[in-house]
Amino acid sequence: MATILRLNEKSSKDILLVHKYTKSTIPVETAKELSLEVDNKHIDTAITIINYIVSQTSPELLGKDKLEQTQVEDWLSFIVSSLRSAAKKDVIAHMENKLNSHLNFATFFVANRLTVVDIVIFGILHAYTRNMKVASVPNVMRWFDLVQHLIIENNSNLAEVFPLVSIDLNDVPEPAPPKKDDKKGDKKDEKKDNKKDNKKDDKKNDKKEKKDATADGDKKGEAKDGKKKEKKEKKEKKPAAAPVESDQPTVSRLDIRVGYIRSCKKHEGADSLYVEEIDLGDGEGEYRTIVSGLVKWYPLEEMQNRWVICLANLKPASMRGIKSQGMVLCASDPDGTKVELLSPVDTSKVKPGDRVYFEGMEGEPEKVLNPKKKYWETVQPDFKTKDDKLAYFQDKPFLIKTASGEPIKCQVATVQGGGIK
Incomplete structure (x- = not known):
């Protein structure tokens, strides 16, 4: 008997996406229930069907080693039990909690590349993202936008079933400037004052209106002209044009700095998150609030008064109700059992705000x-530690530019051959 995949059109879009993306040659039929017929064997479990399809075409999507394969299996089990048949409110709850928290320090769900986990979750969440706000699940939406460009834009046969979703990653609301309302109030007060002054002037000039009608007309004309000129001048003020893209190395567009954690506390609304107050050299008395998912890896007392390396020019994003203004960089070992903060090798020679650079790529x-330009996503897979426990971009070490001119390297405590994010 020939191999046949039977899909329910409404509930099997994730498996249809896997089938199409892997360019599987297994014939597909529409049916009420999900099933796969292989050599007279009837398979009706989603995980087994996904594994079979991928193993026949793109086995690397199931993981390149035992660790990745185990992680893929764990995620697929979660997907089947908690996402595939879950109610809408439950899926959204998982997006706001488990998925968004996991992607806080990860580009993809497993490893630093696309796996079947990303494809399946994308297929399920595609129906939800149109109504989701970037501010509520910034990491999920950033991941979703990356994945849709990787798998949809490069595969025209998928666009009809999974059309690209327009996502404005700039749509994270900033706190309203406190002076905005004052300016409006000032303008209103100015208008009121001007009206009062005009009324006074009108009263004074009532007696002269008949004699000076022509002169007054000229003045009014001049006033109108003046107002028109002012309006024209205001209209002519345009925002500065965006700078022309240069050949500048992508990694040099990241603002990586030395930071000093002045204080740290647990996030009141998330057990896995810390809220740190970090000095990044922005100015005397100016400190950044940064939210990090490090509760599992560091006790609170070890997060106090310590040197770190931070990415300082990410767009601020809300992390469970708190605006995070950057990201502390950590290295995780290949088996996922350790996560360690980066720090300067010699903290006596650095100060908050000192820039990290890469020789020849300034x-x-x-x-x-x-x-939208995905500078971070482009370079992050090449951030790593080596056997010397130092941080590198490709083969270039992280170097801190100090006031003395002596470059200081960055290190972790024990992680060797780990990715940095």
């Missing part, structure tokens, strides 16, 4: 990284 960092 450049001026972006003021704020444009999420």
Whole structure:
């Protein structure tokens, strides 16, 4: 008997996406229930069906080693039990909690590349993302936008079933400037004062209106002209044009700095998150609030008064109700059992705000990284530690530019051959 995949059109879009993305040649039929017929064997479990399809075409999507394969299996089990048949409110709850928290320090769900986990979760969440706000699940939406460009844009046969979702990654609301209302109030007060002054002037000039009608007309004309000129001048003020893209190395667009944690506390609304107050050299008395998912890896007392390395020009994002203004960089070992903060090798020679650079790849960092250009996602897979426990971008060490001119390297405590994020 030939191999046949039977899909329910409404509830099997994730498996259809896997089938199409892997370019599987297994014939597909529409049916009420999900099933796969292989050599007279009837398979109706989603995990087994996914594993079979992928193993026949793109086995690397199931993991390149035992650790990755185990992680893929764990995620697929979670997907089947908690996402595939869950109510909408439960899926959204998982997006806001488990998925968003996991992606806080990860580009993909497993390893530093696309796996079947990303494909399946994308297929399930595609129906939900149109109504989701970036501010509520910033990490999920950033991941979703990356994945849809990787798998949909490069595969025209998928666009009809999974059309690209327009996502404005800049749509994270900033706190309202406190002076905005004052300015409006000032303008209103100015208008009231002007009206009062005009009324006084009108009263004074009532007696002269007949004699000076022409002169007054000229004055009014001049006033109108003046107002028109002012309006024109205001209209002519346009925002500065975006700078022309240069050949500047992508990694140099990241603003990586030395930071000093002045204080740290647990997030009141998330057990896995810390809220740190970090000095990044922005100015005397100016400190950044940064939210990090490090509760599992560091006790609270070890997060106090310590040197760290931070990515300082990410667009601020809300992390469970708190605006995070950057990211502390950590290295995780290949088997996922350790996560360690990066720090300067010699803290006596650095100060908060000192920039990290890579020799031969210097450049001026972006003021704020444009999420759509994916500078961070492009270079992050090449951030790693080596056997010497030092931090590298490709083969270039992280170097801190100090006031003395002596470059200081960055290190972790024990992680060797780990990814940095």
